[in-house]
Amino acid sequence: MNPPDREVECTIPILPVRNLERSVQFYTQTLGFHLDWRGGPVCSVSRDARPIMLKESLTATTSAWVWIGLESDSLFHLYREQGVKVLQEPMNWSWAYEMKFEDPDGNVLWLGTEPRDDLPKQDTP
Template sequence: MTSNTRQIENTIPVIPVSNLTQSIAFYTQKLGFHLEWGGEDGSKICLVNRDGCSLMLAEAFGPSPPQWVWIGVESEELFEEWKNAGAKVRQEPKNWSWAYAMKFEDIDGNILWIGTEPRTNEPYADRIT
């Protein structure tokens, strides 16, 4: 069955968290996201948004291994912003053939992997022998 009608509206990663209130504070105060909905007393799920891109934070699904989320960015400014805000750096920026990327950890160990276009004037980490 084929259709020219768009079926998927969007995709939103769901990040498992152990304490929704603490996670909302981390994502809004350290990473600059804004709370869109949820997070009130008794809530186990919410939506945070930055620059039109959303993440769901969910306490309701029980323990889970850390998840990874790729976040493509327009410039390297976010690297320094998050680092200066005290977000835990999991990996300093590296230049790969597919992206110039850095990894951060949230308070539950989930990985926020952010990257820009690769730097053309630096060697690629995945091509060094």
């Protein structure tokens, strides 16, 4: 048997939530993710085969950030229309065209795609 090409298979963010049921509804019904599995206080939701795990903790006092790389900016508009709390409107930087949303537990969903050539870059004169 040959050794594997890589040691790390994947990385999956685990977001702290105070109410797992509420968070599952938010991620599935509002953001369009699918519930992959659920066991006790933890579950996995995914969109386009890209998972995020949610872990219920009644004492969670911190939130997390997760980068979600996109192929287009269609989700920016969809999430805004769905009433998701916008932390940052779309901005065009030299590294990405990005926007930030917040889930009900204060976790930040940082969505981005390639910089847009048709808009000025915020970080260049």
